[in-house]
Amino acid sequence: MLNSTFKIRISGRVQGVGFRPFIYNLATQYKIKGTVTNTTFGVEITAQTSAEVFRNFYDNISLQAPSSSKIEAITFTEVSEQIHFKDFQIVATNSGNPINAPLTPDFAICSDCKTEILDKNNRRFYYPFTTCTTCGPRYAITENFPFERENTSLHHFNMCPECQKEYNNPKDKRFYSQTNTCSVCGIQVWVTNANGEKLYETNPEIFPFLANQLKSGSIIALKNTSGYLLLCDATKAEVVQKLRLRKQRPVKPLAVLFPSEESLHKNVSVDDFALNELQSTVSPIVILPSKAKSDVAINEVSPINRTIGALLPYSGLLHLLCHETQIPLVATSGNVHGSPICSSEKEAEEKLKNIADFFLHHDLHIEHPQDDSVVRLTKKKRKIILRRARGLAPNFSLPSAYKEQIQSKKIVALGADLKSSIAIFPNTYLYASEYFGNLSDYDTALRFQKTIQDYFSIFKFQPEVVVKDKHPLYESGRMLEELQIDKNNIKVEEVQHHIAHFSAILTEHNLWQSQNKVLGIIWDGIGFGTEHEIWGGEFFEYQKKEFKRIQHFENFNWILGDKMSKNPKISLLSLWNGNPDEIRHLFSANEWILFEKQKEQNTLQTSSVGRLIDAVACLLGFTYEMTFEGEAAIYLESLAQKAYDIQTAKIDYLEGEDLTETILSFKIIEKVVSDSKQNISKEEIALNFHFTLVKVIEKVANFHSFKEIAYSGGVFQNALLVDLIEEELAVKFNCYFHENLSPNDENIAFGQLNYSVNINS
Ligand SMILES: [Zn+2]
Ligand SMILES: [Zn+2]
The missing domain is CATH 3.90.870.10 (DHBP synthase)
Structure with a gap:
């Protein structure tokens, strides 16, 4: 039978996962001649064989691919080839062209390697950097792409004869393993x-x-x-x-x-x-x-x-x-x-x-x-990512239908300040960085800047658009000044914080083209809304590239700036309409005078659900200062979880109330107080509060005739709340939660970028 030559192009996570050795062995098995090589987009195979053999070979690539690989696309063409290959070879590449592929993440050590390092008779006994083609560090040690040893921190280490032998042996699990080392030649x-x-x-x-x-x-x-x-x-x-x-x-x-x-x-x-x-x-x-x-x-x-x-x-x-x-x-x-x-x-x-x-x-x-x-995992088996870092970032797999409908744009997004992150769209992939922490910390800001510059160099990238938060004083916005880029040719765009959250969840579930309008439930602690308003309890309508803020939690005084985010009692003071004497004991005499004065002179308002949660937590015993963000919310959730676990009946604190104007935060506080006075347990009240939040969503969705509801913002790190929503609303509505992104501010950069791609194009 006549031999033809075929070129196969495979994109996705196919570098640093043992893909070339896998192809080598498969090709050898079929007696196919040609080459396999890493390219800027993934892997390219040249295969010389008969059409019939080729078909089997081609089908088996997807069927038998290494477990840590992820094929996103595989295509082939028949080409006219002058060369007649004598055998099949892995060809190393270093084209110098920018990569257009996922950046292979670090993999946990595999069970085989684990066994080897505890085996006295194995030459890797107690060698802690034992790896193979399916396990070990990748992104952490990658200086450049494609994934070849000389592009990693391992280029300083030359393989010893034993390691080289493994590397050259197609039957060995370390055949062509770029991270291959041992105690003789390896890391000390x-x-x-x-x-x-x-x-x-x-x-x-x-x-x-x-x-x-x-x-x-x-x-x-x-x-x-x-x-x-x-x-x-x-x-x-x-x-x-x-x-x-x-x-x-x-x-x-x-x-x-x-x-x-x-x-x-x-x-x-x-x-x-x-x-x-x-x-x-x-x-x-x-x-x-x-x-x-x-x-x-x-x-x-x-x-x-x-x-x-x-x-x-x-x-x-x-x-x-x-x-x-x-x-x-x-x-x-x-x-x-x-x-x-x-x-x-x-x-x-x-x-x-x-x-x-x-x-x-x-x-x-x-x-x-x-x-x-x-x-964290909810009882109803949902996964909530709280921090997206090792093993996940900076890759993000966009829904393929979404990928087809968007235009690539040279764009970088700078995220939020407190849980900062970067999103970048340098090729046909979108990359969402790990979280860096609070940018007001000097070292964090430095790492943020270094990572952006690293991305620019890995992808040989110059942005044309930089997206930042609307907040005029955000550090992340100021990072723009530090970037070594040609600022004259840059378009700067601003996206409101909660719209960015909403954009993130719309993207994750490919809802930008949704026929039905989508309700965005965007709840968190703090985000710049307008000059006089800090938002955080928002209801948006999205339809056909238009966002509308259709509802929000009742405004209350935003006092004492950052202090309020740390002290639940300040949120309570702000949401308190009752007799001041009932809460005066929570404050020192000086605090009381100062805070009351602040309340009078204040001009800033907030609709923050995060602060409402703090106030309720305070009423139920969390009267002290928080030492980390979200501490009061965790306290309240664990109280409620206890009541939920013993199947306590739930009460809606806003039952029968008119919520068409605003969601009545002060009323909720009143109900919590009156239940407390009637000696209803803290656990039960906490559960009722959670249930009330779920019912609020249902009422707003019904009032505006929504079928689709998307959730984002730090409040949805609460596993009980997510489960309750699922329990109460999933039958009547399509509910969308983050699956591959964190609901917290880590997703802001991702949201900003996708907003720009969809709205400002
Ligand atoms: Zn291994
Ligand atoms: Zn060695």
């Missing part, structure tokens, strides 16, 4: 004390030493594959307290690394849904309920509610350390309060020297440091 680890003095340099000694230190109460700063982690014994109250004190983090829950599945089951309630998440290649922190009898010092690890942010060892380093310690360890980002995660030895020693007793360093450069991603 060493341990220092807090003064920077080297103590140990050999792998097998290091881990027992660190394990002993951890067990005797030391705090370790460990350079993981995507940044430093601070680790300590999670079972000893005094040790966790010491970490909290040194890190200046009084109550915000700390994540816990469990040494094994067994230990996980012993300490937290974990079902298959949660276990799947924890054991996925992303391997995020999953927030789970603590068991009543737990080894973890729960009051110190998670003082405000009995949940634990659980992690399983996802890197060789963590796996070896867990193997030695066999106890749950607190594992929190290696940073000082509010700053980004440390990623270099120098930075860590400088910033963490007053926190850590010992450091585990290594000489693999981390190009793109990222925190662990954090997710």
